[in-house]
Amino acid sequence: EKVVVLNRMQADLQAVSPGLADIVEYKDGVAFLNLLTCCSNLQDLSRLDKKELLSIGGIGEAFAGRVIKWQKKAYFSREVAYVGPMIIEDAKRIIEIKRSIDELEEKIEDILKSSKLAETIGSIPGFGAVCTAELVAEIGTMERFSSERSLALYLGMAPLDKSSGKCQGTRTPTQINKRGKAAMMTAVAHNIRKVEESKRYYQKKRDEGKSHNQAVRALGRHMIRVIWSMTKRNEIYEIREGENKTCSDETSAAIPA
Structure with missing residues (x-):
């Protein structure tokens, strides 16, 4: 409205x-x-x-x-x-x-305080209360997913290959959670504005010829790995003092080149 x-x-x-x-x-x-x-x-x-x-x-x-x-x-x-x-x-x-x-x-925000998954996801810069709540509600529990790839597919962050012959490309899975995908795309877009490494990774993808949405999904795919690992290790996303990057053991490894 x-x-x-x-x-x-x-x-x-x-x-x-x-x-x-x-x-x-x-x-x-x-x-x-x-x-x-x-x-x-x-x-x-x-x-x-x-x-x-x-x-x-x-x-x-x-x-x-x-x-x-x-x-x-x-x-x-x-x-x-x-x-x-x-x-x-x-x-x-x-x-x-x-x-x-x-x-x-x-x-x-009051409701999210009672959710461990919300605490984990909400600790990522750019993942505000509304997007976090949407993601937590749509994910439910991590036990539903066999792997981080399964979670990525569910949230629309893992495009499927549609290459044929000399043509190379991908397509978006049809069986995804649209509300979860929308929340993830919004949160990752905010993350790009808040984290310098994310911004560089996004720009790198744009320079490779990716569209805005494709570049955001590429970063979102990495964020799914981070969320999955943080959840399994019971860790939260942190920022190193003096650096604009994650600091959560191997889950906080720099965004892939």
């Missing part, structure tokens, strides 16, 4: 006041949403002074400066009379959804 409402709000904003839409890159930020909802009329935003802006939650000097700069050339299309109220209502709804999401994530 958040994505649907946010996309609609962004489209309406771009239509009635492009300059206002360009103040921030991400329209779901607290400061921007609070700005949109601080007045009953969208056009009143162009008349707020600096003191009023700074009294709005989440807005600091830098953000207020961007708003003031926009105010000097603020433009609203004629449609703002009836589209403006819809934008404000969408902004209010996004705030409510974000609050609900935060509450749910807190509950999820």
